[in-house]
Amino acid sequence: MSNILWFKAFHVIFMVAWFAGIFYLPRLFVNHAETSSVEVSEQLKGMERRLLYFITPFAILTVLLGLLLIFAYGNAWFVAAKWLHIKLTLVILLLIYHGYCFKLVKTFQQDNNLRSGKFYRVFNEIPVFALFAVILLAYIKPTFS
Numbered sequence: 001m002s003n004i005l006w007f008k009a010f011h012v013i014f015m016v017a018w019f020a021g022i023f024y025l026p027r028l029f030v031n032h033a034e035t036s037s038v039e040v041s042e043q044l045k046g047m048e049r050r051l052l053y054f055i056t057p058f059a060i061l062t063v064l065l066g067l068l069l070i071f072a073y074g075n076a077w078f079v080a081a082k083w084l085h086i087k088l089t090l091v092i093l094l095l096i097y098h099g100y101c102f103k104l105v106k107t108f109q110q111d112n113n114l115r116s117g118k119f120y121r122v123f124n125e126i127p128v129f130a131l132f133a134v135i136l137l138a139y140i141k142p143t144f145s
Helices: 002-034 038-073 075-080 082-109 117-140
Strands: none
Touching: 002 038, 002 082, 002 117, 038 075, 038 082, 082 117
16 A cells, blocks of 8 residues: 555656746747747747657656556446546646647648737646646536446
């Protein structure tokens, strides 16, 4: 049981690190979409790329430790934990979001962004709502009939 607690702790630590970046990256996109300065744009390109590559291992470690926890708890627990199925769906959507950020970084790198700062402000809210749902599911563990 003590190993499971270590896995849980590091799962949460890596998740927090991942989300710190996934919250900040779209804010960089907002600034990038709204700047007309070539110098600022070039600086943001570097910041966006470095941040995305920095947080990607945290996303991977979050997922790997989550899968390790599922394995440690066993198949019967997994099947019975309906809340976990919803959480995993949200995590998959967050991974798609993370992957889409790679496309956005590339779009900005090539100076091909056509979206407004307002779009990126809304885009920035997606992981916030997902995080609320994931945390509530993980800690409350609601039962579904």
